[in-house]
Amino acid sequence: MPMTVPSPPAATPTTTTCRVAVAGASGRMGRMLIEAIEASADCVLVGALDIAGSPAIGADATAFLGRTCGVGITADIAAGLKNAQVLIDFTRPEGSMAHLAVCSRLGVKAVIGTTGFSAAQKAELAALAERTAIVLAPNMSVGVNVTLGLLQMAARALATGYDIEIVEAHHRHKVDAPSGTALKMGEVIAQALGRDLKDCAVYAREGVRAERDPSSIGFSSIRGGDLVGEHMVLFAGIGERIEITHKSSSRSTYAQGSLRAVRFLAGQGTGMFDMFDVLGLH
Structure with a gap:
């Protein structure tokens, strides 16, 4: 009677990959974020935004690393966010507000490290958080x-x-x-x-x-x-x-904290959060 060979155990599910877009992609912090995403096992870069008129528009987002990823830097917010689940934004208040308006419309979550928001802008942020999930912190470290x-x-x-x-x-x-x-x-x-x-x-x-x-x-x-x-x-x-x-001593601490915030947002629907929420410090 032939011996029955047991079936191999089911494969362990792989970590879900989060699709991330970065605003201010050609700036110092933007590049640090892109490098951290590229080195991450569970995040992938799918969008890169910069201001209109930037010499980086049209360039590959990882060209500064000496390689290409196929993601071009664009000033078109909707185009830069169309494949993203989460946006990371360390830009200026006006830019972040414009990005978040599109995020709320497309259902894209956001990690915001921008500082200098006015009281009116903070009120608008709270309203936008009723339509998407936002981690807002002046420092992601x-x-x-x-x-x-x-x-x-x-x-x-x-x-x-x-x-x-x-x-x-x-x-x-x-x-x-x-x-x-x-x-x-x-x-x-x-x-x-x-x-x-x-x-x-x-x-x-x-x-x-x-x-x-x-x-x-x-x-x-x-x-x-x-x-x-x-x-x-x-x-x-x-x-x-x-x-x-x-x-x-390095902006990499902000980048790594931002990725922790990205992972935290995977389990959130809507609402405003901070890094105390992300780190369980409340």
Whole structure:
């Protein structure tokens, strides 16, 4: 009687690939995102956007890596998003709003690292999040977001007797100050103290001839060279001080955090999220 050969076990399902588009594809951050996607096992680049008039329009999105991927850089938002499930956008507020309007229409989710949104734009973002899923964070770095958690804890413990100052430093090309990350740090601290940042933030002291308001949160900005991003929060008491610092030496940390946000969005339908949601820090 012939021996029955058992069937081979079923193959383990492969990881689902997420189709990603990148805005600002020819910029420093855009290229870092594209390189991270290309190196990822579970993400694939399907779209690349840039502003009209950019010399990169029409070029292959991975040409800077010395190879081609078949994805051309385009200024046509709908064309750049037509095959995408998620857009990653680290551009300017006006550009991000235009991209998100198309995303909400096409059902494309979005990871937004753009900073400098106005109050009106933030309200519009909230409305768009009712039609698609958005992760919005001023800093996608895992380390920065863990730092935010530490600041929350420190602020509660040091609620009285300590003056709070936030110092940030970035490259010469950064256009907004204070940085979005510094403002987020201020918001987290103010919330932990039961304050509203807009009522206690101090952004400049030139011409002020008065003692420091103990309830204020001060901000200082440095711009120069090629600094990627440094943030230090000082809790200064009498006889001691505590400094909580985060320093970025490469934009790759933002890119890797963005891909974690992309993976998180795979399980979301609609809504506004932040990196605390992505990392389970709430």
